[in-house]
Amino acid sequence: MAMKRAITVTVNGQQHHSEVEPRLLLVHYLRDVLDLTGTHIGCDTSQCGACTVLLNGESVKSCTVFAVQADGAEVTTIEGLAQGGNLNPIQEGFWEKHGLQCGFCTPGMIMASYQLLKNNPNPSEAEIRKGLEGNICRCTGYQNIVRAVQYAAEKMQTSATEPVGAGGGGE
Amino acid sequence: MGIAGMLGTSIKRREDPRLITGDATYVDDIKLLGMLHMAVLRSPYGHARINSISTEEARNHPGVVAVYTAEDLKGAVSSVPVAVPLGKIAEGMGVRGPLAEGKVRFYGDPVAVVIADDRYAARDARDLIEVDYEPLPAVIDVEKAMQPDSALLYEEFGTNVPFGMHPPTDDIDKVFEETKANGGVVVKTRMVNQRVAPVPMETRGVVASYNKGEKKLTVWSSSQIPHLLRNLLAGQVGLPQHQVHVIVPEVGGGFGCKLNVYPEETLAAFASMKTGKPVKWIEDRSENLAATIHGRDQVDYIEVAATKEGKITGLKVHGISDLGSYCQIFTDVIMIAFGFPVACGAYDIPAIYLSADIVFTNKAPTDAYRGAGRPEAAYVAERAIDLVARELGKDPADVRRLNFVKPDQFPYKSAAGAVYDTGNYEGALDKALELVDYGNLRAEQAQKRAEGKLMGIGLSSYIEICGFGPKGSAPVGLYESARMRVEQSGDVMVYSGSSPHGQGEETTFAQIVAEEFSIPVDNVVILHGDTDSTPEGRGTYGSRTTAVGGTAVFQAAQRLKEKMKQIAAHMLEASPSDVTLEDGNFSVAGSPQKAVSFADVAATANLSNTLAPGIEPGLETTVFFEPEACVFPFGTHVCVVEIDRETGETEIKRFVAVDDCGRQLNPMIVEGQVHGGIAQGIGQAMVEGVVYGEDGQLLTATLMDYAMPFANELPHFETDSTVTPTPVNPLGVKGVGEAGTIGSTPAVANAIADALGLAHVDMPYRPEKLWQLIHQQ
Numbered sequence: 001m002a003m004k005r006a007i008t009v010t011v012n013g014q015q016h017h018s019e020v021e022p023r024l025l026l027v028h029y030l031r032d033v034l035d036l037t038g039t040h041i042g043c044d045t046s047q048c049g050a051c052t053v054l055l056n057g058e059s060v061k062s063c064t065v066f067a068v069q070a071d072g073a074e075v076t077t078i079e080g081l082a083q084g085g086n087l088n089p090i091q092e093g094f095w096e097k098h099g100l101q102c103g104f105c106t107p108g109m110i111m112a113s114y115q116l117l118k119n120n121p122n123p124s125e126a127e128i129r130k131g132l133e134g135n136i137c138r139c140t141g142y143q144n145i146v147r148a149v150q151y152a153a154e155k156m157q158t159s160a161t162e163p164v165g166a167g168g169g170g171e
Numbered sequence: 172m173g174i175a176g177m178l179g180t181s182i183k184r185r186e187d188p189r190l191i192t193g194d195a196t197y198v199d200d201i202k203l204l205g206m207l208h209m210a211v212l213r214s215p216y217g218h219a220r221i222n223s224i225s226t227e228e229a230r231n232h233p234g235v236v237a238v239y240t241a242e243d244l245k246g247a248v249s250s251v252p253v254a255v256p257l258g259k260i261a262e263g264m265g266v267r268g269p270l271a272e273g274k275v276r277f278y279g280d281p282v283a284v285v286i287a288d289d290r291y292a293a294r295d296a297r298d299l300i301e302v303d304y305e306p307l308p309a310v311i312d313v314e315k316a317m318q319p320d321s322a323l324l325y326e327e328f329g330t331n332v333p334f335g336m337h338p339p340t341d342d343i344d345k346v347f348e349e350t351k352a353n354g355g356v357v358v359k360t361r362m363v364n365q366r367v368a369p370v371p372m373e374t375r376g377v378v379a380s381y382n383k384g385e386k387k388l389t390v391w392s393s394s395q396i397p398h399l400l401r402n403l404l405a406g407q408v409g410l411p412q413h414q415v416h417v418i419v420p421e422v423g424g425g426f427g428c429k430l431n432v433y434p435e436e437t438l439a440a441f442a443s444m445k446t447g448k449p450v451k452w453i454e455d456r457s458e459n460l461a462a463t464i465h466g467r468d469q470v471d472y473i474e475v476a477a478t479k480e481g482k483i484t485g486l487k488v489h490g491i492s493d494l495g496s497y498c499q500i501f502t503d504v505i506m507i508a509f510g511f512p513v514a515c516g517a518y519d520i521p522a523i524y525l526s527a528d529i530v531f532t533n534k535a536p537t538d539a540y541r542g543a544g545r546p547e548a549a550y551v552a553e554r555a556i557d558l559v560a561r562e563l564g565k566d567p568a569d570v571r572r573l574n575f576v577k578p579d580q581f582p583y584k585s586a587a588g589a590v591y592d593t594g595n596y597e598g599a600l601d602k603a604l605e606l607v608d609y610g611n612l613r614a615e616q617a618q619k620r621a622e623g624k625l626m627g628i629g630l631s632s633y634i635e636i637c638g639f640g641p642k643g644s645a646p647v648g649l650y651e652s653a654r655m656r657v658e659q660s661g662d663v664m665v666y667s668g669s670s671p672h673g674q675g676e677e678t679t680f681a682q683i684v685a686e687e688f689s690i691p692v693d694n695v696v697i698l699h700g701d702t703d704s705t706p707e708g709r710g711t712y713g714s715r716t717t718a719v720g721g722t723a724v725f726q727a728a729q730r731l732k733e734k735m736k737q738i739a740a741h742m743l744e745a746s747p748s749d750v751t752l753e754d755g756n757f758s759v760a761g762s763p764q765k766a767v768s769f770a771d772v773a774a775t776a777n778l779s780n781t782l783a784p785g786i787e788p789g790l791e792t793t794v795f796f797e798p799e800a801c802v803f804p805f806g807t808h809v810c811v812v813e814i815d816r817e818t819g820e821t822e823i824k825r826f827v828a829v830d831d832c833g834r835q836l837n838p839m840i841v842e843g844q845v846h847g848g849i850a851q852g853i854g855q856a857m858v859e860g861v862v863y864g865e866d867g868q869l870l871t872a873t874l875m876d877y878a879m880p881f882a883n884e885l886p887h888f889e890t891d892s893t894v895t896p897t898p899v900n901p902l903g904v905k906g907v908g909e910a911g912t913i914g915s916t917p918a919v920a921n922a923i924a925d926a927l928g929l930a931h932v933d934m935p936y937r938p939e940k941l942w943q944l945i946h947q948q
Contacts, residue, residue: 021291028290037200038193040423042372043456047874050372078193091191095183098843102673103190104372104423110191129883136874138372138424139673141850141911142882144843 007071011036012080020067026060027051029067030077038078038107042136049135052108053077059115061134078107081114089155090114090148099148101139109135113149121160122153177686181839184678185692195421198376198393199453206378207236209439209452210293212283212300213462214275217309217533217867218322221273221282221302229285229299234292236446238300239438240283241272248441252403252432253498255508255646257529258334264325265333265498265531269434269441275304276324276496277535278869279461281434286442286450309533309867313470313493316532324496324531333494334503336527343524346485350476355484358558359474363933364547366468366493366861367854368877369540371672373423374459379439380449388440389416393423395430396710397670401702403432408440419700422672426851427539428463429672430712431499457872465861466540468493469506469547475555481563481570485522488514488551492529495536502538503529509544509636509713512589516552517596517634517805518574523586533867539712541851542635542909546916549633553917557629558930566613567921568604571632572597589636591803592897592905595831599893600632603807603829606891612811625814625945626824627926631918634805637906638718638899640798650797651720652706655684655727657735657790659777661770663688663695665727668708669720670700674844674908676716679836680724683902687728689755690769697724706793714804714906717836722900723796730792735772741783742767742775802897802905806830808849808918814926819942821857821923823886828914831893833905838892841907845890848911854880855912856919860935878937 004019011034018033030036030053041063042050051062054076081088090113093099100106109132116123116131123131128149129142137145189195226238250266260266271280283300287293308322315321316331324331347357378391388410394400394417401417408415422429435452443450454463474487492506501508511525542549556574560567575596576583583591612628619626640649652668663684669676677697685692699705708720732752739757740747749760758766767775776782776790811825828849835841858878862870871877896903916934923936927944 023291031199032202032290035202036193037196040197040373041199041453042374043874045456045873045875048372048456078191082192087191094191095187098184098839100187100190101675101843101847102372102422102424103186103195104197106190107193125887126883129881129885133881133883136372136879136881138370138426138851138879139847140843141846141848141888142885143846143888145882146887 005068007068009070009073009075011075012077022066022068024067025063026065026067026070027062030062036077036079040104040107042105047136048105049112050105050108052111052135054111054114059112078110081110090152092155093148093151097144097147097151099140099145105135105137109137109145113152116149117153117156121157177682177692178836181837182678182682182692184675185681186675186677197373197421197423198378198391201378201391201420203378203380203449206449206451207286207288207446208290208293209442209450210285210297211281211435211458212297213458214271214278214280214282216275216304216306217278217863218307219275219304220307221271221275222305223303224283225301226283229296232292232296232299234287234289235285235296236288237286237442238283239442241268241270244268244270244441248437249407251434252500254500255504256498257503259328260333260498260503264328265494267497269437277533278867279458279535280496281462284438284442286446311532311534311863311865311867313491313530313532316530317528324533331531332528333531334529336507338526340524343485343487343522346522347474347476350478350484353478355476355478356559356562357474357476358562360558360931362471362473362551362554362931364467364469364471364550365934366465366537367540367859368460368465368861369426369428369463370879371424371426371428374454374456375429375433375435375463376453377436377439378449378451379443381443381447383447387414387416388444389418390436390440391418391420392436393429394419395425395670395672395712397700397702398668398707399710400432400436404436404440407437408444417702419670425672426541427466427543427712430539430710431464456874460872460877461869462535464499464538465495465535466537467547468537471551473551473555475559477559479563481559481565481573483518483520483559483574486515486520486555487524489526492527493534493537494529494531495534496531497536499536499538502536505537505539505544506547510548512587513545513548513634513636514552514587515585516549517576517632518552519576519580520586525587534863541848541912543713545635545909546913549631549635549913550917550920553631553633554920554931557921557924561930567630568600568609571600571630590800591634592800592899593895594634594803594805595893595895596632596805599805599829599831600807602891602893603809603827606829606889607809607825607827625816625926627812627922629810629918629920629922629925630807631914631921632807633914633917634803635910635913636801636803637714637909638798638802639713639715640719641800642797648797649709650795651708651723652793652795653723653727654706654793655731655791657731657773657776659774661690661694661773665695665697665724666705667697667699667720667724668706669711669716670708671711671716674711674716675840679717679840680721682836683721683724684728687725687732688769689752714908717904718802718900718906719796719798721904722902723794725902726796727792727794730794731790734790735776737786738776738782739767739772742772798899800899802833802899804830804832804905804907804910806910806914808914810918810922812922812926814941816945819938819945821936821941823853825889826886827889828911829891829893830907830910830914831895832907832910833897834894834903836904842890844907845911846888848909849888849915850880850885852912852915853885853919856916856934856936858935858937
């Protein structure tokens with residue numbers, strides 16, 4: 001067994017110092033070491049996107065990143081998305097528009113949508129579908145996921161035009 | 172009436188807050204003190220003899236607690252349960268223990284397990300087990316497996332066919348001869364309904380924890396059948412049923428593949444009983460694609476006869492069901508028990524002939540996958556209609572209309588034996604054709620064809636059978652149950668025997684209760700998936716939960732309401748028959764000012780020491796509901812495609828679905844079920860397919876190789892509904908979990924055949940196949 005390495009990772013604003021095997025996947029680090037089980041594992045080959053988290057603000061599939069690669073980085077998981085007890089508009093959109101059924105793909109889908117809306121705050125339906133092609137949902141047929149992202153886009157744009165402190169997502 | 176017409180309202184799901192924040196608990200989120208991890212060593216061959224297994228090196232690996240092979244299970248664990256063993260299966264053919272003994276029969280067959288203190292260590296040690304295999308010829312093609320010279324999975328039985336059904340053909344032959352003599356047509360074809368993988372996003376998983384002091388086994392499993400799992404697992408590991416407790420936490424999708432008792436559940440239980448420690452096993456995706464059941468895999472030879480006007484006179488179907496290597500719970504009966512009863516589809520077909528062979532091959536076992544038998548039956552019926560239309564040069568919509576069972580024929584007994592409850596098939600067809608603007612669409616198609624473009628329009632006017640029951644149809648009663656308690660606060664706790672995996676019954680069942688009691692939906696909680704607290708249920712499958720489990724909830728509420736009326740009558744000094752419940756108050760008819768609230772009556776029932784004579788304190792009841800008949804949802808799906816001549820790529824231009832599942836309790840959830848069903852049905856038609864090499868190697872062992880539809884590969888679905896309630900249950904509900912899958916696949920198939928001008932093209936319609944068809948024409 002390889003020697004353990006010391007890493008420091010800031011997850012959802014909280015700094016963690018850990019000793020991990022170099023082969024430990026980031027998703028296992030989050031789930032098994034930090035007990036942040038909201039990030040799920042749906043495949044082993046980076047197709048399904050259930051494990052999507054933000055690494056330094058960019059979405060990554062955490063089953064394809066080693067924990068040691070996140071040394072010194074900031075990670076945001078689904079548990080860190082709601083601020084001050086308020087749902088992020090994307091979370092709200094998934095609830096409002098019935099964008100989930102079994103819920104297993106949902107955390108990854110929400111984190112991928114976060115990246116999508118960061119890059120393109122006002123996406124068309126086709127752009128949403130294209131932007132989420134790295135995330136598989138087996139329950140919804142994606143249509144209500146599209147509606148959820150559209151809801152969030154609209155909500156974020158409205159709140160962006162409101163005075164500071166009116167809430168909304170984004171960093 | 173209830174509170175603001177709660178039933179039939181699209182309220183948001185109460186499940187969602189925990190699911191969108193990462194607070195839900197799936198099996199892999201469970202962590203117990205001292206928990207060990209299990210890794211499964213699986214066969215790399217499709218068919219091989221096991222000469223020896225050497226586990227010593229694995230046992231000596233750091234962190235390893237135990238390694239088990241079939242040898243260790245002898246006398247301790249019995250075989251994987253089969254519900255209705257047909258033919259030679261009843262003699263043991265295809266029945267297996269949790270670990271392979273002597274032979275492996277499919278790629279992924281479990282051979283040994285490692286129990287270690289860490290997930291990674293368990294896998295490291297698994298790689299150290301040495302198995303001496305002697306590869307044997309594998310048989311992958313189901314029709315080759317039926318040949319006398321085929322390799323045999325079970326040599327002692329001398330065949331790969333455990334059961335066949337071949338009634339005399341005299342009657343149907345006569346119908347076909349008469350039809351031809353009268354100027355009609357007989358069209359025949361062979362159709363393959365390919366093998367697909369269910370792929371719930373959460374794979375299977377189990378945590379088993381045996382407490383030696385209590386002699387009690389607690390099992391958390393990602394399952395559709397908590398009670399069946401409890402009862403069957405208890406038998407398998409030799410514990411009394413009351414000493415096994417199954418908890419089904421959040422389940423990340425099932426689609427039928429989790430309505431089984433799998434070897435790994437038994438192995439984790441066995442390992443926990445041996446080690447005295449909790450044991451967790453989480454399936455990885457490659458294992459899921461290799462060793463969880465697959466669906467479909469059926470070959471049909473069909474002949475359909477029709478008058479020159481297009482009225483079908485007879486249908487002859489020979490179905491060959493590919494069982495794979497072993498029997499799981501329903502493997503052998505999927506085609507015969509769930510498909511054949513609806514073989515006539517929505518059509519008044521006077522004569523039908525059904526014959527069957529079920530066949531073992533060196534592939535993973537097949538079993539229930541969303542629709543289970545009914546998608547295959549709908550595929551045959553809907554393709555048959557289009558074959559007739561094509562042969563006669565008629566519009567497929569007209570041929571459907573001519574053959575539909577008419578609204579005044581219900582209840583209708585089909586020639587295949589099923590009694591359809593209610594339906595208005597032409598109503599759904601009309602609505603779908605109007606939505607898609609059928610007349611103009613055909614005109615557009617004619618124009619496109621003139622331009623050399625390959626545009627196709629496909630219809631599918633499916634029916635299905637669901638809501639199982641009925642009474643007397645299965646070896647055991649197919650009921651559901653609800654235990655309901657009104658607390659002294661007036662809040663309601665419901666313990667449902669049904670356990671969901673994404674269907675949202677915590678919401679819809681609460682709506683049923685809120686409506687019946689006219690109280691806010693937030694005052695009702697629905698609990699499920701715990702065999703120690705919920706009454707026995709048969710499981711969530713076959714689109715039966717609302718029709719059967721929902722009815723149990725409804726009847727429990729009715730029963731408690733009657734008791735509350737008696738208590739309210741005593742409080743109001745009135746006769747119980749004069750008391751009504753409205754807007755949360757019990758009052759005397761005609762004098763609404765004389766009222767007591769629901770909460771007051773609940774408090775009185777639970778706290779009072781002066782209840783009327785004969786009234787038992789408390790408000791609690793348990794209801795079991797077993798339906799007298801099944802329900803038959805239906806609808807029409809329309810698919811419009813255009814195929815690119817140069818690339819063979821298909822664009823689904825439009826997909827219109829009009830579904831009728833009877834009364835809708837929450838239309839938002841109904842629509843969601845339809846969407847997901849259509850996506851899976853289109854998935855099968857367009858891209859999905861489990862592929863094995865001739866040697867039995869699985870070629871689609873990861874999601875890199877097993878194609879599933881992504882968001883940008885699916886169209887925007889245009890959905891609508893008609894509502895034809897059923898008299899089979901008091902809620903008037905049918906079922907909608909599988910309808911989308913059943914209706915959509917044939918619509919795509921018919922559109923592709925229409926676009927190419929061919930009688931039949933086997934699925935999936937990947938570009939290379941269509942390109943070849945286009946360029947060989």
